Amino acid sequence: MFKRKLRIISVLSVLCSLCFSSIAQPPTWTFEPFGNEKKPEKFETRKLGSEKTADKNFKLPRHFLQNTVSHYNYYFNANNKLNAVVDRACLSNHDDYSRLLSFYPYSLENTSTQKTELDSVIDKCTAGILLHDLRSDWVDNLYLLIGKSYLMRKDLDSAVMTFQFINYNLFPRKKHEDDNRIVGTREEEAPSAISIANREKRNLLQKTFSRPPSRNEALVWLTRSLIEQEEYSEAAGIINTLQTDPNMPKRLIPFLEEVDAYWFLKQHIYDSAAVHLEKALSNADTKQDKSRWEFLLAQLFEMSGRFDDASDYYDRASKHTTDPLMDIFAKLNQAKMLRNDGNSKEMDNNIDRLLHMSKKDKFETYRDIIFYSAGDIALQKPDTAAALLYLNKSLHYNENNVSYKNKAFLKLADIAYNQRRYKDAYSYYDSLQTGDSSILAERLNEIQTRRTALSKIVGKLAIVNREDSLQKIAAMTATDRDAFIKKMLKRLRREKGLKEDDTNTGSQLITFDNNNKNQPVDLFPTNTKGDWYFDNSSAKGKGFSDFKSKWGNRNNVDNWRRQAASNQAANINFGNPATDAKLLANGIDPSNPRDGSKKLAANPTAAGGQEINYDELIKDVPLTPEKLAASNEMLSQNLFELAKLYQNELQDYQQAIITYEESLQRYPDRLYDGELYYGLYYCYTQLGNTLKANNYKSLLLSRFTNSKAAKTISNPAALDPKTQNPAATQKYNDIYSLFIEGNFDEAIAQKTKADSVYGTNYWTPQLLYIEAVYHIRQKDDSTALKVLQSIITLYPGTGLALKANNLIEVLGRRKQIEKYLTDLNITRTPDDSTIVVPGNPPVISKPVPANPVAVNITPTVTVPKSIVDTVKKISPPPPAVTNGTFILSPSAAHYVVMIMDKVDPVYVGEARNAFDRYNRENFYATPIAVSNDAIDNDIKLLLFTPFADADAALDYYTKIKQAAPREISWLPAAKYSFVIITNDNLQLLKTNKDISGYKKLLNSRYPGKF
DSSP states (O other), X not given: OHHHHHHHHHHHHHHHHHHHGGGSOOTTOOOOOSTTOOOOGGGTTOOOTGGGTTTSOOOHHHHHHHHHHIIIIIIHHHHHHHHHHHHHHHHHOOOOTTSOOOSSSSOHHHHHTTHHHHHHHHHHHHHHHHTSOTTSTTHHHHHHHHHHHHHHTTOHHHHHHHHHHHHHHTSOOOXXXXXXXXXXXXXXXXXXXXXXXXXXXXXXXXXXXXXXXXXXXXXXXXXXXXXXXXXXXHHHHHHHHHHTOTTOOGGGHHHHHHHHHHHHHHTTOHHHHHHHHHHTGGGOSSHHHHHXXXXXXXXXXXXXXXXXXXXXXXXXXXXXXXXXHHHHHXXXXXXXXXXXXXXXXXXXXXXXXHHHHHTSGGGGGGHHHHHHHXXXXXXXXXXXXXXXXXXXXXXXXXXXXXXXXXXXXXXXXXXXXXXXOHHHHHHHHHHOOTTOTTSOHHHHHHHHHHHHHHHHHHHHHHXXXXXXXXXXXXXXXXXXXXXXXXXXXXXXXXXHTOOOOTTOOSOOXXXXXXXXXXXXXXXXOSTTTTSOGGGOHHHHHHHHHHHHHHHOSOOSOTTHHHHHHHXXXXXXXXXXXXXXXXXXXXXXXXXXXXXXXXXXXXXXXXXXXXXXXXXXXXXXXXXXXXXXXXXXXXXXXXXXXXXXXXXXTSOOHHHHHHHHHHHHHHOTTOOTTTHHHHHHHHHHHHTTOHHHHHHHHHHHHHHOTTSHHHHHHHOGGGGOGGGXXXXXXXXXXXXXXXXXXXXXXXXXXXXXXXXHHHOSTTOOHHHHHHHHXXXXXXXXXXXXXXXXXXXXXXXXXSHHHHHHHHHHHHHHTHHHHHHHHHTSOOOOOOTTSOOOOOSSOOOOOOOBTTBOOOOOOOOOOOOOOOBOOOSOOOSOOOOOEEOSSOEEOTTSOEEEEEEEESOOHHHHHHHHHHHHHHHHHHOSSSOOEEEEEESSSSEEEEEEEEESSHHHHHHHHHHHHHHHHHHTXXXXXXXXXXXXXXXXXXXXXXXXXXXXXXXXXXXXXXXXXX
């Protein structure tokens, strides 16, 4: 029976070989020795199998033998090796699901490191070709493996040449055409269609027992190789031709869609990439690869504004994936898709699902990510209290996941910073490991600036709190003070494991008496002296008590004394008056917990150690008039300096005012030569409270007429050595205006002339910044980089230094950006037009080299829903106000509008970018869109849209007006102003251009606001 089956299989194999002969390589293929190299002497008369192709008939036995050996001895092994290379590259790839995934689960950088294996694949395939008849059915498949191996080696030129070789030599030609017919020539029977693909006519046996011919597949691999070379135009030509090719086999359509999606993704055209990737999902090799593409597809839909589709594919990825980490992020991102709908109930459900996941054993190692994700969703609701709880749990369960530890610390730091809990914010910022790539590069400077400022503020707060605490202790009655200090002493001694003995004010430990120095001490003075210690319960009990009284509770671990010192350092209560005093006495800054902990680990007695006693605790309490005066002087000085730090370092003018006024109330005679009044005047001015600002200005000018602060208000230029020359001041102000208005050439000429007269010491960071923008516009990048670097060097830590650093980063990618834009014919939406969200993002066609197709890309902005006032108004809406032209309706929807007078479009765009960044950082829960408009060529507008009513618009107006001097510090205040306006009034204003009339109407309804 077995022999009969074997005969049947042999017959079928022969029949298959006969059927496959129609797709064999052309008989015109001949082997040419590489170069003119001679064979070794003993092989000179021996021919390779490929050299015998033209000499032997390719009959059935030879056909069968050559096919079998080529397939199983060469193709099979080479293909398995190549697949193993890709599998290993996939294993070494670690996806970051918080960012846009790469298109493939491996990178060419990873595969190219396995050159030995890839060279082995190439050698195996080359041997399979050279040692066998070139008419074998597997030669084209072996060449395809060689091309793929070159691609995986990242040897892109060789890959392209190999695929082109397959393309040319396997192009179907008629019997007597030889090589005269060009690939892509129109078919005689279908002259209207260009075909570059082979028509595949294969019967059932061929489909069952052999691989399809490789030429059509090689064309798609050729396209991918061109994409890797960034030859996008050539790749687009092949893709567009194959998409309309009547001979393109249906089996390769998903593969073609895959490469098409990759073409779009490499050029950051995400909406079109999503369209084609959706059609290519069936081409995924495994279930996990398919779920990965579904996750990527969801990300692309999210970036294109198609949130429903994104939510659907996140759900599919969650159900199909075998990776628990992808499952977590899919659920998280699916929850994020509801942020624009404000569906708080659905967000709660997603948080509940994440918390349920955290209880499952298979997600135990991912609890830090789960709780971080729950905190992220809670912030979007927004529910800050819940977010703080989940983020702290994330840190609790985080063992060594630096990326998510940093993310949690950063969110906690930002929350604390926005809530003005500056001590906590400093602790969180200081805990960040800034070398981690998960922290965005553009935030590094901001984090460092905040951390530096907060370290100064926390130091001042520690001193203020310490002195306040000491003064409160001093104000107690003697009896209460004595009881309080003894109670504190008892607690501290108990924490140190010292004996709680109220009569012993020192810190001496219990020791064993040894009056007779010549006799050994009896450690176990009991009646059972002859018993072994561990059999003596009384001795063991006494030893245990003595040890505990001296050392406290100790775990059975090695190095317990060193570990105890480290724990003590970690648990020091920084900010405690007694502790801080002791730290300062030992040269440790209590405002820097990280540094303090390190020093305390090395010297645990620095915080009190074994020297805690009554005298040590009471010595810093200001009980004498001299000590009290010194304490008040320290308090006053540090309160004033703390207010200046709030003002200058954090631009937190409200907190600066609170601290200035606390200092003024507690120490009214300490005005620091009027600087305190000047600080209050400046902060109230920044907040737009002109009434309070003028009050403190009057006090300053009347009580400190000749002070530096008074001169700063009345004549700022008199104190600035760089601006003492009024002519120079006016000249450079005029140059600055020329830059802002876009007269770059004239501004540069005037500046060169002014520098020759007045020197270059007047340069301000604003002037340097706008000059750099001019050089960028002129494509003089080297000069622009020098100017931007001078801003960072001369004015470190400022807002403009951060902006200069961002511009330097963009300039580094200028060639890549311009190359992409050069390849496209872009029709730009005018700056003064309204940007509309399209319903369905269009699929963008690609240019063909011979007949380029213009690509019209319309920038899209997701316009958020109006900010809805959740408080129901019971009272009737306020009445409308009119001046005969404009009608002010407080209950109608309002824009906040920034009006810019004679500002070049370059700087209008830069202002828009600045406010976009500001809105993303401060209003991430309720996104605010910024769009361009104009009244005429001189008056440009930025619209912040839309708000539910005038009150909501006024709330945002107040915030944006306060932020403007910081966000667009390079733009003179005289060049812009803000108003709120309805759409009807805006259209009317664009017609009559009566800005002053509209502002008068606003001021009649909101006095002093505009």
